[in-house]
Amino acid sequence: MEAVAFFAGAIGALGGAIAIIALRNPFYSVLALIVHLVSLAGLFLILHAEFVAAAQVVVYAGAVVVLYVFVAAYVGGVQEPAWEPIPGQQFLAPLLGSVLFVELSIAVLGSSLKALDTDGPTIPLGFGSPGGIGRILLERFLIAFEAASMLLLLAAVGAVVLAGRRRASGEGGDGATPSERFAQSAAERMVEPETQLGRPASEEGGGPIPPTPGPAY
Amino acid sequence: MDTSWYIVLSALLFAVGAAGVLLRRSPLVILLCLELMLNAGNLALVAFSRMLGNSDGQIFAIVVMVAAACEVVVGLGLIVAIYRRRLPLNVDELRGLRG
Numbered sequence: 564m565e566a567v568a569f570f571a572g573a574i575g576a577l578g579g580a581i582a583i584i585a586l587r588n589p590f591y592s593v594l595a596l597i598v599h600l601v602s603l604a605g606l607f608l609i610l611h612a613e614f615v616a617a618a619q620v621v622v623y624a625g626a627v628v629v630l631y632v633f634v635a636a637y638v639g640g641v642q643e644p645a646w647e648p649i650p651g652q653q654f655l656a657p658l659l660g661s662v663l664f665v666e667l668s669i670a671v672l673g674s675s676l677k678a679l680d681t682d683g684p685t686i687p688l689g690f691g692s693p694g695g696i697g698r699i700l701l702e703r704f705l706i707a708f709e710a711a712s713m714l715l716l717l718a719a720v721g722a723v724v725l726a727g728r729r730r731a732s733g734e735g736g737d738g739a740t741p742s743e744r745f746a747q748s749a750a751e752r753m754v755e756p757e758t759q760l761g762r763p764a765s766e767e768g769g770g771p772i773p774p775t776p777g778p779a780y
Numbered sequence: 781m782d783t784s785w786y787i788v789l790s791a792l793l794f795a796v797g798a799a800g801v802l803l804r805r806s807p808l809v810i811l812l813c814l815e816l817m818l819n820a821g822n823l824a825l826v827a828f829s830r831m832l833g834n835s836d837g838q839i840f841a842i843v844v845m846v847a848a849a850c851e852v853v854v855g856l857g858l859i860v861a862i863y864r865r866r867l868p869l870n871v872d873e874l875r876g877l878r879g
Contacts, residue, residue: 569781573789580793580816584800589808596812603819610786610830615822615838615845622845627815627852634856635808638863653803660799667791672784676831679784684833691829691838704839711846718850725857 568609575602589638593631600624612691786827793820805870807862811855818848 579599583592600623607616649655672679689695700708797816804810822841829837862869 565781569785573785576789576793577796580796580800583809583812583816584796584803589806589812592809592812596815599816599819603823606786606789606823607826609781610826612826612829612838612841615826615841618842618845619822622849623815627849630852630856631808631812634859638808638859638869656799656802659802660795663798664791664795667794668788671787671791678831679787680782681831682781683783683831686830686833690833690835695835696838696842699835700839700842703836707839707843711843714850715846718853722853722857725854726860 565609568605572602572606572609575599576606590632590635593628593635596631597624597628600628610691611686614691614693614696617693783827783831787824790820790824790827793817793823805872807855807859807869807871807874810871811852811859814851814855815848818844818851 576599579595579597579602582595583599586592586595600619604616604619607613607619794817797813797820800813800816801810804813822844825837825841825844829835829841859869862874867874
């Protein structure tokens with residue numbers, strides 16, 4: 564029974580992984596990632612890591628995949644050119660991947676770990692449950708926990724800084740306060756649709772466009 | 781199931797992810813392949829945790845998950861910034877570090 568579950572999860576995870584790199588459309592690759600992640604969560608359940616499996620589904624399938632879907636839809640289908648800067652890259656990359664697999668397998672299976680061919684010891688009650696994980700996380704690994712939270716905060720701030728629109732602030736940065744810059748960019752955004760509709764952009768009437776607060780983005 | 785099965789599967793997933801990073805040129809798919817490699821590492825950590833009967837490996841897996849989430853957030857922010865600057869979304873053409 565456990566073997567059947569393992570092979571089902573393994574086939575799902577491996578098929579999802581291969582589909583990610585084989586599908587041409589990035590959107591389908593993201594959908595294949597969902598298959599991969601859910602299969603991997605099943606494998607975690609077999610390994611008695613219930614909390615990790617739940618976190619995998621919630622964090623990845625809930626948050627990360629949604630972010631990927633939004634960006635894939637925003638960027639759109641990018642056609643990858645057939646031009647290869649390295650000749651034979653289509654053949655060298657799978658070759659290097661298989662060499663890496665053989666090397667990793669030899670490195671792990673060739674090690675003299677005696678417990679590698681066993682199912683592992685009998686585990687205590689509550690192994691991998693949210694209670695047990697929470698106790699370890701907040702007692703022995705408190706510093707790692709805090710460092711991870713700080714890392715998340717820094718990543719969120721960095722993403723806002725990276726992806727925010729700041730084209731207007733690059734040149735006109737002489738003495739303009741951020742609110743003025745914001746009003747200016749908001750006014751530019753108000754003008755943009757009209758010029759795209761084909762109307763002549765009015766140079767003479769660059770008059771006082773009311774600096775209405777732009778749409779929240 | 782023996783622990784070695786899980787380790788071999790983890791090595792296979794890692795190799796697939798590495799091949800994908802080398803093969804594809806879209807930054808979005810390269811980020812997906814990085815996810816694959818991190819998940820393969822997670823699987824190995826959880827399998828060794830089960831093998832030793834010690835929950836510490838699962839904590840490592842959770843921290844790796846946090847690092848993966850941060851990497852995704854920053855990487856997708858970079859992709860959005862690249863797209864807004866009308867630069868090509870192709871890692872072969874994004875060679876210069878000049879702004």
